[in-house]
Structure formats: C-alpha cells, structure tokens
Amino acid sequence: MRSFGTPEFLFMLGAARWTVALSLIAYLGGGALGLVLAFMRVSGNRLANGFARAWILLFQCTPLLMLLFLVFFGLALTGYGQNAYFAVTVALSCYAGAYFGEIWRGAIEAVPQGQWQASAALGFTRVEQFRHVIVPQSMRIAIPPTVGFMVQVVKNTSLASIIGFQELTQASQFVNNLTFQPISVYLVAAAIYFILCFPLTLLSRRLEKRLHVDRPSPVAA
C-alpha cells in the first residue's frame, strides 16, 4: 500500500485544475444565460417571463446529477456519441443560469419602485433606466447571494466526476483507495476547496465595500 506523500498531493492538486475549469464554465455559461433569464423575467413581456420562469423552475427543482446524466446519455442517443465536455458545459450552464437568473431578478426587483418612477418622470427610456439607475443599484444587492452561489458551484462541480471528469473529489477518492488514509486525504481536499472558495468571499467583501459608497444604505427610499 502506498502512503500519502508529495506525488499523491500533486495528483490531487492537478485534479483541482478541473474543479476550477468546471467552475469557470458554469460561471461563464450560467452567467450569460442568467443575465438573459433575469431580463426576461422583468421585461414585462408575458411570454418571455413565462418561459424564463418555467426554465428556472425546471432547473432549480431537478438535481444537477440527473441533468448531467440526461445530457450525457441523451447526446449519445442522438448519435453524436459521448461528449463529456459538451455535456458538462450544457448541464452546468443550465443549472447555474437558473440560479443566477433568479438571484439577479430578485436584485432588480429589490430596487424600490420610486426609482423607476423618478427616472421615468425624468424622461429616461427603459434601457436608460436599467443602465443608469436600476442595474447599478441591483449590482450591490446581488453581490452577496451571487458569490454565495458561486461558492456552491465550486463544490458542486464534484458531481461532474460521474461522467468521467477527474476533478478534486474524484481524485481524492482515488488517492484514498490507494493509501487508505482518509483523514489526511480528505483534510487536504477540504483545504484545497477552501483555498479555492476563500478568495471569492474576499472578493465579495471588497466589491461590496466599493459599491456601498452610500453607506449607511437607505432603509426606505
């Protein structure tokens, strides 16, 4: 039996690169999709709103794991073969997009109605209202829940191991099977996860500080 040493540690560290890559895929794909969904939700267009609502409901209420399976095997059934990269991109984007979309819709709707009225009365168009008045205020509302979810995503990427991605969790299991030193292995894995997530929360705090120029934030507008 091997013991848990530097090569094993480096192996796990290498696998953590996949954790990072998968998270980035979720952020980019999910972020873009979430933006579209959020604006569809607040567009005032019933069709767009209904579609976005259904989308969010569907993907918030199904486990990411099922989603990964369905895309992965579904793709195989259509004859395009098994493409884990494609499957993971689609599944993570759909999943993260639903959450981002709902978080950002909430942030947009949290801006008091008076802000819409005042800017409308000043002659702003809807796009100008979003750009100059609503979005700058929603952004700081959205930061804590957005970063909170981003941290969740880092940890949830471990599910991608099920369709063959050797990311951090999968690699840790592998190393544990070889060394049978679960405490050391999983402590190290947890530490790596922590090191990946901690900067995100730091970033959140800094962004919040920078955007909260008007502290103390207005209680009632």
Add this chain to the structure above:
Amino acid sequence: MSIVQVQSLHKRYGSQTVLDGVSLDIAAGEVVAIIGRSGSGKSTLLRCINGLETIDGGSITVAGHAVSRAPKALRALRQDVGMVFQSFNLFPHLTARENVALPQTVVLGRGKAEAQAMAQTLLDRVGLAPRADAYPSALSGGQQQRVAIARALGLEPKVLLCDEITSALDPEMVGEVLEVVQDLAARRMTMLLVTHEMSFARRAASRVIFMHAGRVHEQGPPAEIFARPRTPEFMQFVRAISVRE
C-alpha cells in the same frame, strides 16, 4: 394662453373611478395648489399629466404636447414637465451633483462638464452647493427634497409637478422646501402642488383647487376660497383642517 389643459379627464382603477371628468386650465406662471381628502384623485391627476398613468378618457395637453403613450412623445413631454415626489426618490448610488447632472446627460444629451456645472448652479440655487458631493443617505429629508427639485429643474421644465413634497418631512424641514418653491414661484415657474399643508397652499399658491370625488369641486384664489367656501364638502374640509391646525 394656458400651458396645461385638461379636458374631461377620466381615470379608473378596475371598477373604481378615480378621476371623473376633470377639466382644468393653467396659465404660464400660475402656482396652483391642489387640495382635497386622500382618495380624491389629486395625486392621480398629477401622475396623468406627465404620463406616469394611462388615462381612460378625455385629453391632456402640456406645453403643446398632447399626452400620449408613444415613447418619443412621452420623452418630449417629460422634458417639459418636471416632477418631484413625496419620497424624494433620489438615486442613492449617486452624489447630489450627479443626481442633478445625470438626467441632463442622458435625456438632453448635454456634455458631462456642462451638466455638472449646471448641477452646481442649481444646487446653489436651492442652497446646497456645499453638499454637492454628498450621497443622499448623508442628507436630511429637506436637503434630499431640495436636490430632487434641482434635479427636476436640470431639464429646464416649463411646468413642475409637486406631489406632496413636504408630507414626508419633519416639521422643521418643511420651511426650507417651501422657500425653494416660493423662489421658483417668484421666477414665474408654472407649478402644480398637491399638498396637505394648508399654510403651504395659502402662502405659495395663486390659485387653490379643491378636489372631491374625482372632480374639481371648487377653486379660487387662496384668500377668497378659504374665507368663503361655497360648497358643503369644502366647508367641511376647511373645518376639519382648521381643527387639526
């Protein structure tokens, strides 16, 4: 020549009639106070005049613009009709100066430097030049409301609509906002003021309109109308007010 013309305006919310045939002519330079019980349609009338509410019948013309829903017409209208709200509604993420400058750059297409200079002038006019760099949360209610007035003035409106602009203020701050309104009146700004403050109506207005049940019930110069109410509804209103004051 009247600058605001309202003809048999009707507005309903569901089955409830809020405005039931309001007709009104306001000449340039007039300061009109609109009073009445809550629910009499005062605020709704103001909101119809700058297109914040759709109307169900009648017509409104302001400074040559027929009020309609067409986005272009609405924008042109709102450049000529400023509005100040009870709850100030300043943009909390911008300083006082930026609050006043932003609509000028966005809506009028003014250059940033020009808008900022204009903002500084307007803030000076409402007595807030030294607070130009403060964020709304650092300003008192009275100060916020004065910034809101300066913001509306930035678009150089021909008519200013004030919707209970002193109602959310502590009593000691009402005076400073009133002063600004009186200064504007002296500069011949046409204003429609919905208000609960009868002293405000008495002092600032050249005409008082009493609204009741969605109609203009009684109107006249403040000295006259308060001294000799003609209708029982207005008499009752004046009595209720004088007891409170």
